[in-house]
Amino acid sequence: MFARLASKRLLEIRQIFNQSPSQSSRSLSTALNYHLNSPDNNPDIPWDFNAKNKEKVREILSHYPSNYKQSAVIPLLDLAQQQHGGWLTVSAMNAVAKVIEVAPIRVYEVATFYSMFNRAKVGTYHLLVCGTSPCMIRGSREIEDALLKHLGVQRNEVTKDGLFSVGEMECMGCCVNAPMITVADYSNGSEGYTYNYYEDVTPKRVVEIVEMLRRGEKPPKGTQNPNRIMSGPEGGNTTLLSNPTPPPCRDLDAC
């Protein structure tokens, strides 16, 4: 009796685990929640905003009262990330902490919280595949697989030429044109930084986009389906074809 019950239970547990093989490995946008020193990322490397960005820092700080400088942490981290080619080193975070006059740990807390701050090296073009339900249903897994296969990398890994890396993002509010990818373009520093959406992509189309980027071209952003205009329906409008009738109103002249 005991043995039978126990073995049945064991089988059940095993089934539960078999159903969800990916449970044990969680995928986060960037790496670890703690820092490990490496030659290109350690606190001893000096880092500071360049002259142009120092101007921007002053501008950003002017948005906040002088006793609430710490409010500028997110824009400053963003600026630092753009300047440093898409990712934040420890010394960059320390530099931000110095600017806003808080302890470095307060900046680390923010940088680890937001997945758009990359704390590990990314490519010049950081490709982010949306993995939230609508995109997933419309095939974002295949999109990612196609990208990874084409570039020959793992997720969060940079290609040998340093041009591309692939990451995952949560919903970017583009569900109507799912699936979609975002390209964070760090090729022109913080001045020419763009963050473009490519929507309605197919495994074939993303590879084309990657190749265009590699050639230095600018693929058209937005929907990649030629039959759609922005987020409109495929093949033209299907509703609201005539001029809308005005709402009924009492006859004003009769009054």
Add this chain to the structure above:
Amino acid sequence: MGLGLLALRASRTSLLGRSSSAISRPGFESGNPNFNLVRWIISTPELQKPEAATASEPAAPPPPPPRTPVGGARVHIEKPEDAIEVFVDGYPVKVPKGMTVLQACELAGVDIPRFCYHNRLSIAGNCRMCLVEVEKSPKPVASCAMPALPGMKIKTDTPIAKKAREGVMEFLLMNHPLDCPICDQGGECDLQDQSMAFGSDRGRFTEMKRSVVDKNLGPLVKTVMTRCIQCTRCVRFATEVAGVEDLGMLGRGSGEEIGTYVEKLMSSELSGNVIDICPVGALTSKPFAFKARNWELKGTESIDVTDAVGSNIRIDSRGPEVMRITPRLNEDINEEWISDKTRFCYDGLKRQRLNDPMIRGPDGRFKSVSWRDALAVVAEAAHQVTPEEIVGIAGKLSDAESMMVLKDLLNKMGSNNVWCEGNGMNPQADLRSGYLMNSSISGLEKADVFLLVGTQPRVEAPMVNARICKTIRATKAKVGYIGPPAEFNYDHQHLGSGPQTLQEIAEGRHPFCSALLSAKNPAIIVGAGLFERKDKDAIFSTIESIAKQAKAVRSDWNGLNVLLLNAAQAAALDLGLVPESENALETAKFVYLMGADDVDLEKLPSDAFVVYQGHHGDKGVYRSNVILPSSAFSEKEGTYENTEGCTQQTLPAVPTVGDARDDWKILRALSEVSGLRLNYTTLGGVRTRISTVAPNLVHMDEREPASFSATLAKPETQQKMSKEDFGVAVENFYMTDAITRASKIMAQCSASLLKK
């Protein structure tokens, strides 16, 4: 815990006793989850529909009888019109405006379970364990963060509140490893206790638990981060109380973890307190790891002697061994924190101890002898010198009783050259206000400007520093510091490094003067390190003139403070342990060191006879001729006066080591042997004698403020201040006396935490 185990055992035995058919009975299925094919939480219909349950109750149940507040919580309502009335479980309670629902419940005698809330830290409200039901509120509210409003009807015992707690508990336990048997917090764990009291008997989580990398926080705090429930108490403690922003909450969602991000040790002298405030076993004591269970320990309420603050501690011992030291609540002195030195010096009590009387033979080696022989040798040596050549020095850790007996004995021998190390050769013992912290430690919270003269409170008295830090956080008080460059954990202005700056302030030429003069309650804190200086009197008279200008000494506020360094100092000065001549040591022939290790014995003539009476084989032993072993503070009953003039006593927690005896008993026996019989034979007798000299030293746990202020009736000094800068009084925070120097943990701390 115990009840739960019993219940489990009972159900198991009854299960085995019955036939197998009994298993299929529903009662047993719900009782033992192992046999359920699907695990679920059985819920009663009332829990699902609380409205229905409350509606069916009688309309107006009589209010329950009033309960006593939790933990003796008291409230003082200053203005009666600021009081509001709330109802906790139907019982009305008056609370001041601005109190939270949780505090109101405590006043009403209802203990609300909590993890993140701590009454000395800011409110985080992230554990959600303190959910209660409030009438007219659509969902349970987190009572720790909700201000009490007039007429609020709080219900802590309803199905909604119970279900909410059960749910929160299930979520908290989801990622918590069930490793209580190997966890050091077991038995004193909030999570363990509260899950027994408020949790469910099963969970529905079948996935993998998360794992988190352990952090290295130094030699004192052990981390097992998978146990962490993200209450952020440690983060808030480090930021708000310890004043070091090292810890933070990293990541988000289920990946959230406590850490320092970069590899960094917790560089605080109060870091040990995170062990106490951690509600689970994530942060535990590294030296105490796997040494004992808390229910095996015997607690003895004592006080700390490693600095002059006299923090209240509990010495936890098992058999003859001190296992750990934990803080005791004392709002006036240490609140509920203690420094790392206090907490972790205990292993020094087991090492390098002197356990037999010893005499140095002609070959220079020590030989164990009986007490009778040792005392006879000492008495013989004392008789062979003239009274002026006899010197007695009390050590840093001496209690008032032994210092009284030492002074009496030496006086009987005809000498009055007896003093306590650290007080200098020319101490001012006439006016108590000249060596006490007159505004008291808790009184420092009222100060709005601090002037620290030659003192680094962070290393000299961390608990006083924590008070200053607290005041600065609360009121943005200014701090000026005169002394060598030092580390502070709050904003301060480094005004200068020597008497010259002091002179500038006294003459009103310094920019800090304006802050000092406009302050309502200025607090000047003078370090006792200055006692050793030759120009001490001149410095003190300059400081007094600054105090006079700043109106720091008034009838309602005395802001002229001295921060002492050692536990024995205040009592020694109260008892009048003042050397008769300043260069007594140079001409001494018979020196009685009562635990004095930091006396400069180089000046001593080579033919002098040195008796060392103490508990550790420390610096003093090297030069001594006779060693008399005595008991340490954990082994004796002794009176100590702290830096603010509060008299407290230690109590014996463990038996003495070897053949050691209490300090005063050794001296009393010596008086008998040398034929100078002292007329008391009991501790009570010694205390009666003390009460004739310093009556405040027999009023335990009372702070006796100085009755006269130092500015009164003081002879003008002819001294001039030298140009020499103020020195550092405490070089190594972790090693200041015989006990801490013998401690291995303290050695590790000074190796890894002190900056080179």
